[in-house]
Structure formats: C-alpha cells, structure tokens
Amino acid sequence: MPPPRPLSLITGASSGIGAAFARQLATLGHDLVLTARRVDRLETLATELRGQHATRIIVLPHDLSDPATPRTLCDALEQRGLQVDWLINNAGYGVPGTFVANGWATHADFLQVLLTAPTELAWRLLPGMRQRGHGRIINVASLAGHVPGPAGHTLYAASKAYLIKFSQSLALENRAAGVNVCALCPGFTWSEFHDVTRTRDKMDKLPGFMWLSAEEVVHQGIAAVERGDAVYIPGRVNRTIKAAIQLLPDRLAMWLSARESKRYRNTQI
Known part of the structure; x- marks a missing residue:
C-alpha cells in the first residue's frame, strides 16, 4: 500500500518538466525533495508550493555531474530519516554541435548526469521501495x-x-515487488531546453501541433507509471512518429533523420 504522504525525489526540479512534476505531485499530496544546481530557482519553487499545499519540501541543491552526488543525496535523506517513494530522474540537457566539437570533459559530465546518476539513484533507492512493497x-x-x-x-x-x-x-524485475518503473518519452516540450542549447530560433519554426506543455507531459507520465506502463510516449503526434519510423527500412529512416535534424539541431563544428 502507498504511504499516506509519499515522498518524491525530483532531479532537475528547477524548471521545465521537473518543476511541473513538483507542482503536480504536491497537488497529489506528496512531500518533496527538490534537487538541481540553481538553488534560487529551487527555493522560489519551494516557497510557492509551501504556500499552496500542506506539504513538506526539502531543497538539496547539487550538481549531478559530480560523481559523488547520488551517494551524497541518499546519505542526506537517510540522515533525515526520509524514505523515497517516488524517484523522478528528470535532470538533463543537450550538448550542441558534433561529437568532436566538444571536449571530453563536456561529454563526461553529460554522461554522468544523463546515464550514471539516474542509474545509481535507482540502485540506491530501489531496495527500500521493494522492502516497503x-x-x-x-x-x-x-x-x-x-x-x-x-x-x-x-x-x-x-x-x-x-x-x-x-x-x-527495471519494470520487469520489480513489478511483483510493488514498484512500477516507467520511461517517459516526450517529444518537443515547451521549456528552457532549447534556449540552453541555442536552438530556439530553429525550434520556433516548427508547427504548434508538434509541441506539448510540460504540465501535460507530466500529467500523462504520472498516469502512465500508475498504470504500470514501462514505456510511455505522451501525445498522439509523437506516438504516430514512433510507429511510422518503426515501419521504415533503416536506410530510409536514417535519411529522414538526417534531413529533419537540420531543422532543429546544431550540426556545425
């Protein structure tokens, strides 16, 4: 049975999809642990949510590119006697340009944030979830x-x-233990992502029907993980794109990817 007030840990909670998760989970009665690099953004969000909901919010600013951060975060929670019921691995960003255009340190930080950190956080927090059922x-x-x-x-x-x-x-390994795992796969989402990657001018040329709000992505994502969906793509247009690509021969799919990526990717060295 879920606890009366679940505790959710949200990475990358300072803006976009992460902030939308914080707002919607607070509305659902969750206590929150918010982490990201921008402490001012986190504190502003925490103040907003404390004023709207009778919820406990803990701000733990950290940089997930530091390999020590996942352990540090989990140690801080343990010291406070907190048990995480929902883990939202949301932190992420893009690195513009081609592979060799960036130094290895840039790529290493990216891989730490998008691959190693979410994997380690799941590894550290899953045993407690399984034990509690x-x-x-x-x-x-x-x-x-x-x-x-x-x-x-x-x-x-x-x-x-x-x-x-x-x-x-993870979904297959843990479903019988009462733990649902879902990969939420949004397409184009209104957020700061494309401002950070300096592709906003290109993205603004895409038609409006291809976009979803962060709030809608999160709403559908919460419903999906509660249903037990292991993978979920929000938005009918995005699901159609995925289905169409799967029907194409690899060579044609690659050609389309090369053509379309010029519209929204920075491919210059």
Whole structure:
C-alpha cells in the first residue's frame, strides 16, 4: 500500500518538466525533495508550493555531474530519516554541435548526469521501495530514444535510448515487488531546453501541433507509471512518429533523420 504522504525525489526540479512534476505531485499530496544546481530557482519553487499545499519540501541543491552526488543525496535523506517513494530522474540537457566539437570533459559530465546518476539513484533507492512493497520510478527519456540518432547533440538520443531499455528491465524485475518503473518519452516540450542549447530560433519554426506543455507531459507520465506502463510516449503526434519510423527500412529512416535534424539541431563544428 502507498504511504499516506509519499515522498518524491525530483532531479532537475528547477524548471521545465521537473518543476511541473513538483507542482503536480504536491497537488497529489506528496512531500518533496527538490534537487538541481540553481538553488534560487529551487527555493522560489519551494516557497510557492509551501504556500499552496500542506506539504513538506526539502531543497538539496547539487550538481549531478559530480560523481559523488547520488551517494551524497541518499546519505542526506537517510540522515533525515526520509524514505523515497517516488524517484523522478528528470535532470538533463543537450550538448550542441558534433561529437568532436566538444571536449571530453563536456561529454563526461553529460554522461554522468544523463546515464550514471539516474542509474545509481535507482540502485540506491530501489531496495527500500521493494522492502516497503511500493514505489514509483519515472526516468524522463525522450522520443529521440525511439528514432535514429541525428547529427549534432550526438549523445542525447543514445542516452535516452539507454533510459528506455533500462526502465523496461527495471519494470520487469520489480513489478511483483510493488514498484512500477516507467520511461517517459516526450517529444518537443515547451521549456528552457532549447534556449540552453541555442536552438530556439530553429525550434520556433516548427508547427504548434508538434509541441506539448510540460504540465501535460507530466500529467500523462504520472498516469502512465500508475498504470504500470514501462514505456510511455505522451501525445498522439509523437506516438504516430514512433510507429511510422518503426515501419521504415533503416536506410530510409536514417535519411529522414538526417534531413529533419537540420531543422532543429546544431550540426556545425
């Protein structure tokens, strides 16, 4: 049985999908642990939610590119006697340009944030969920993990494909123990993501029907993990894209990816 007031740990909670998870889970009666690098954003969000809901909110600013952060976070929770019921692995970003255009340190930080940190957090928090017989893990992946990897942002699609397969395995391993795991795979979502990657001018040229709000992505994601969906793509357009790509020969799918990626990826060295 779920606890009367579940505790949710949300990474990348300072904006976008992470902040939307915080708002919706607080509305559902969850206590929250919010983590990200921007402490001012986290404190502003915490103040907003404390004023709207009778919920406990703990702000733990950390940088997930530091390999020590997952253990540090979990140690801080244990010292407070807190048990995480929902883990939202949301932190992520894109690295513009081609693979060799960026230094290895940039790629290493990216892999730490998008691959190693969510994997380690799940490893550290899953035993407690299994012991209590209830838990939820949402790994925020992407539609990009279902389609051919484009030129530019080279590691992004690859990292999201990993999260999808990882989530499927975890879902199968832990469902009987009362723990549901879901890879949430949004397509284009209104957020700061494309401002950070300096592709906003390209993204604004895409038609409006291809976009979802962060709030809608989160609403559908929460419903999906509660249903026990191991993988969920929000939005009919995004599900159609995934289905169509799967029907195409690899060569044609790669050609389409190369053509379309020029519209929204920075492929310059």
